[in-house]
Amino acid sequence: MGRLLEVKNLETRFHTQDGTVHAVNGVSFYVDEGETLGVVGESGSGKSVTMLSVMRLIPQPPGEITNGEVWFEGRDLLKIDKEEMREVRGNRIAMIFQDPMTSLNPVLTIERQITEVLELHLGMNHQQARARAIELLKMVGIPAAEERIDSYPHQFSGGMRQRVMIAMGLACHPRLLIADEPTTALDVTIQAQIVELVKRLRDEIGMSVIWITHDLALLAGLADRIIVMYAGQIVESSPVHELYKNPRHPYTIGLLQSIPRLDEKQRERLQAIEGLPPDLIDYPTGCPFAPRCRFAIEKCWEVDPPLEEVSKGHYSACWVKPEGAEIMHQWHASNTEESQ
Amino acid sequence: MSQGDVLLDVQGLKMYFPITEGILIQHHIGDVKAVDDISFTVRRGETLGLVGESGCGKSTTGRAVLQLYRPTAGHVYFDGVDLTTLKGEELRRMRRRMQMIFQDPYASLNPRMTVGDIVGEPLEVHGIAKGKEKLDRVAELLEVVGLNPYFVTRYPHEFSGGQRQRIGIARALAVNPEFIVCDEPISALDVSIQAQVINLLEDLQAQFGLTYLFIAHDLSVVRHISDRVAVMYLGKIVELADRNELYENPLHPYTQALLSAVPIPDPEIEAQRQRIILKGDVPSPVNPPSGCRFHTRCPVVIDVCKEVEPEFKDAGGGHYVACHLVH
Numbered sequence: 001m002g003r004l005l006e007v008k009n010l011e012t013r014f015h016t017q018d019g020t021v022h023a024v025n026g027v028s029f030y031v032d033e034g035e036t037l038g039v040v041g042e043s044g045s046g047k048s049v050t051m052l053s054v055m056r057l058i059p060q061p062p063g064e065i066t067n068g069e070v071w072f073e074g075r076d077l078l079k080i081d082k083e084e085m086r087e088v089r090g091n092r093i094a095m096i097f098q099d100p101m102t103s104l105n106p107v108l109t110i111e112r113q114i115t116e117v118l119e120l121h122l123g124m125n126h127q128q129a130r131a132r133a134i135e136l137l138k139m140v141g142i143p144a145a146e147e148r149i150d151s152y153p154h155q156f157s158g159g160m161r162q163r164v165m166i167a168m169g170l171a172c173h174p175r176l177l178i179a180d181e182p183t184t185a186l187d188v189t190i191q192a193q194i195v196e197l198v199k200r201l202r203d204e205i206g207m208s209v210i211w212i213t214h215d216l217a218l219l220a221g222l223a224d225r226i227i228v229m230y231a232g233q234i235v236e237s238s239p240v241h242e243l244y245k246n247p248r249h250p251y252t253i254g255l256l257q258s259i260p261r262l263d264e265k266q267r268e269r270l271q272a273i274e275g276l277p278p279d280l281i282d283y284p285t286g287c288p289f290a291p292r293c294r295f296a297i298e299k300c301w302e303v304d305p306p307l308e309e310v311s312k313g314h315y316s317a318c319w320v321k322p323e324g325a326e327i328m329h330q331w332h333a334s335n336t337e338e339s340q
Numbered sequence: 341m342s343q344g345d346v347l348l349d350v351q352g353l354k355m356y357f358p359i360t361e362g363i364l365i366q367h368h369i370g371d372v373k374a375v376d377d378i379s380f381t382v383r384r385g386e387t388l389g390l391v392g393e394s395g396c397g398k399s400t401t402g403r404a405v406l407q408l409y410r411p412t413a414g415h416v417y418f419d420g421v422d423l424t425t426l427k428g429e430e431l432r433r434m435r436r437r438m439q440m441i442f443q444d445p446y447a448s449l450n451p452r453m454t455v456g457d458i459v460g461e462p463l464e465v466h467g468i469a470k471g472k473e474k475l476d477r478v479a480e481l482l483e484v485v486g487l488n489p490y491f492v493t494r495y496p497h498e499f500s501g502g503q504r505q506r507i508g509i510a511r512a513l514a515v516n517p518e519f520i521v522c523d524e525p526i527s528a529l530d531v532s533i534q535a536q537v538i539n540l541l542e543d544l545q546a547q548f549g550l551t552y553l554f555i556a557h558d559l560s561v562v563r564h565i566s567d568r569v570a571v572m573y574l575g576k577i578v579e580l581a582d583r584n585e586l587y588e589n590p591l592h593p594y595t596q597a598l599l600s601a602v603p604i605p606d607p608e609i610e611a612q613r614q615r616i617i618l619k620g621d622v623p624s625p626v627n628p629p630s631g632c633r634f635h636t637r638c639p640v641v642i643d644v645c646k647e648v649e650p651e652f653k654d655a656g657g658g659h660y661v662a663c664h665l666v667h
Contacts, residue, residue: 042530143620157621187393187557189618192601196617214531217560217603221610240607258535260564262602263609265584267564269542272535276500 003071004175004208005054006030010068012046012053015061019281023049025232026067028307031176036202036209038223038240040216040255044277046232047212051178055095056085073175090121094169096162098181103165104153110137110164111149117171136167140197159190163197170201177202180212195222216255217262220244225313228252231278231288234307238314247324248316250293256324257331268335287318295320347519347551348382348405353414355397355404359626373625374400376575377414379652382519387545387552389566389583391559391598395622396572398555402521405553406438407431418519436466439512443524445504449496455482455507456492462514481510484547485540502533509540519551526561538565559602563587571595574633575625577652581659591661594634632664640665 012024024046031037041047052058054070056077070077077088089095097103105113114136115129124132130149137145140163153161162182169177179198183191199222202209211222219226219240226243228236228251236249247253257271275292278284287293290300299319307317356371375397382388390398404411407423416423418434426434442448449458459478463469469477479489485506496504505525512520522541526534538561544550556562562569563583570580571592579592590596597616604610618637623629629636635645644664652662 042532159621187622188559188601189393189597190621192615192617196615215603216531217605220605220607221603221613244606255531256605258532259605260538260560262560262563262587262599262604264560264564265588270535270539270564272539273532274536276502276533 002033004031004033004035004073006069006071007050007054008069008071010050010053010070011066012049012058013064013066015064016281021280022283023063023232023280024053025283027229027232027234029227029234029237031208031210033175034202034206034208035225036211036223038219038226039210039212039229040214040219040226041212041229042214042277044231044280045229047229048180049232050229051095051180051210051212055089055093055178057095087121090117091172092174093176093178094172094174095178095180096165096169096182098184101153101158101161104161106153109150109152110156114149114164114168114171117168121172132171133167136171137164139170139201140164140167141193142167158186159193162186162194166194166197166201170205173205174207176208176210178210178212181214182211183218184213184215191218216259228255231283232280233288233304233317234315235289235317236315237307242311242314245325247328248310248314248321249289249318250295250320250322251289253322253324253327254292254294256328266335268332271331295322345383346381347384347419348553349415349417350381350405351379351415351417353378353401353404353416354412355400355409356412370626373575373628375404375411376625376628378572378575378577379414380570380577380580382551382553384518384551385545385549386567387554387565389562389569390553390555390572391557391562391569392572393557393598393622395574395625397575397625398557398572399523401572402440402523402553402555406435406440406521408440432466436468436515437517438519438521439515439517440521440523441505441508441512441525444528445501445508446496446528448508449504451496454493454495455487455499458496458507459492459510459514462511466515468515477514478510481513484513484544485510486536500533501529502536505529505537506540509537509544513544513548516548517550519553521553521555523555524557525554527556527558534561541565559587559599571598574622574628576633576662577660578634578663579659579661581661585657585659589659591655591659591666592634592663593638593640593665597639632662 008028010024010027014021014023027050039047053065065078111133114133118124118129118132134145134149137149142148142163183194213219223240225239227234230251236252247256254273258273273292278288286301287304290296297320305317305319307315310316310321353375354377355375356373358368359370360366361369392398403409405416411424456478459481460474463474463477478492482489482491487506526537554565566583568582569586570577573594579595590599597618600616616639620637623636631647632645632650635641650662650664652660655661655666
């Protein structure tokens with residue numbers, strides 16, 4: 001597999017009245033051809049801002065990409081001019097968002113919005129574009145596409161609107177699809193439809209996917225590799241199986257212990273992560289997770305740990321690097337004892 | 341369990357919202373049948389989970405139970421008293437015994453009131469305490485929900501989502517209720533904060549012997565917190581059973597599809613799971629399908645489903661289901 005996207009040391013700041021928000025702090029990651037990368041984090045973890053920075057969609061001002069490189073198909077996207085970047089956005093990298101209603105123009109028909117992309121980026125005439133648009137809508141599973149294409153966004157349900165967004169994203173055969181919480185606003189049965197759709201299209205077209213979410217459970221059946229973000233940093237990065245089996249960062253361990261599972265037979269006391277994420281304006285020295293961490297040692301408060309390899313392809317930014325597998329095992333055992 | 345253990349008994353509850361047309365003269369042209377003839381009971385001290393997707397009527401059910409909406413038809417017996425026949429002062433007195441926790445901790449707290457006023461208001465409204473006594477009680481309540489009593493003079497905007505939800509819980513607890521409707525109390529919170537609030541609700545239940553009607557769309561959370569679970573679809577309860585029975589042995593095709601759609605945080609399990617992908621969207625509650633309401637999306641539909649509404653009946657051991665294929 002060739003490397004499709006490589007981000008090095010990305011740093012994004014927002015200059016606000018209250019001070020500078022340290023939104024993304026030295027983030028490095030890559031995506032290979034045909035690979036699905038899951039990005040998990042809570043609100044304010046910097047997962048969306050990272051991807052918006054990659055797409056150069058950060059409003060400037062107040063935002064500013066203060067450092068980093070974004071290598072895609074042999075070019076640093078942060079260095080190319082605006083015209084070239086528009087080409088990349090239209091043809092090479094597509095992005096879909098959480099709320100399809102606000103990403104679609106409410107006063108234009110679906111036809112107009114999809115054909116515009118095709119005419120602009122692929123130079124099709126209107127007839128060709130309309131035919132292709134209908135084909136795309138069929139591909140994403142919109143029933144009666146020939147008729148529905150002339151509808152307005154409000155005439156579609158949330159799940160159908162997300163399908164339209166995906167059709168628009170795929171219009172120009174992108175190499176990479178960035179999906180920013182595309183199913184968060186949808187019901188779980190509709191979420192399953194969209195996930196199946198993206199997986200099918202990924203395999204058919206052979207594109208790579210970056211899927212951003214706050215839901216660790218969702219990524220288990222979807223991603224090849226996962227990065228976990230906290231306070232604008234990557235705290236853990238691992239192949240999917242390894243991450244769930246033996247997480248090595250206290251935050252990841254905490255997340256897995258704090259979510260109830262659908263297959264939980266014995267009622268287990270959840271292990272909540274106490275406290276709140278740090279203030280990104282008054283950014284802490286040392287590890288940003290230290291104030292909430294059960295395993296913190298003195299060093300954690302002073303020096304921010306780097307991302308270090310713990311096993312092949314598995315990285316953790318922690319001085320302690322606790323063995324998650326063991327901790328989860330003990331936790332299940334103690335829960336079972338208590339409830340007996 | 342004996343009849344005496346039932347705290348809440350809901351019989352044939354219907355909640356229709358009229359749709360009207362016209363500006364000066366309003367014509368009644370139809371109804372949104374948000375809740376359409378449901379019956380269930382909640383036992384003292386238990387948590388009944390109510391799950392379903394958006395628009396299935398689960399929140400409306402919670403509100404109609406508390407008489408925040410006056411039901412179109414049906415009865416709601418709370419400790420033997422039919423709430424639908426009460427009004428004015430009588431109803432207000434019953435309200436002391438039943439409270440609600442809301443989904444949105446940003447919209448459900450008055451931004452111009454201090455935390456002390458918000459939590460203390462029910463004490464004054466119900467004439468339980470005032471003055472110094474009220475302040476002491478508020479401080480005690482804040483401590484119970486894990487907030488610093490020193491926060492009484494602060495305003496809601498100074499708190500995070502999870503802390504605001506705690507304030508809402510303190511307000512609900514102020515009148516010493518027996519029964520609390522929790523309407524999606526953690527949906528607006530971040531994952532790491534959700535567990536804090538779930539644990540708090542469990543602790544309070546153990547401490548004060550509370551009974552919960554827990555409304556949520558997250559099936560994993562509902563399994564965790566509930567003793568029994570009811571599944572709603574388009575205004576109807578389609579299945580109701582003990583938590584493990586429902587999740588291990590779902591009988592209704594909708595429940596089966598719903599459970600199969602929920603991801604489990606384990607790649608090995610996920611790789612082996614069979615998803616039942618439902619086609620299309622939920623139909624409109626204005627014009628629900630004939631017969632079984634799920635028949636338009638049901639993967640195992642038969643002819644009778646399109647015409648005859650299945651009866652909601654016990655399939656054995658208190659496992660209730662409304663499906664023609666289950667005998």
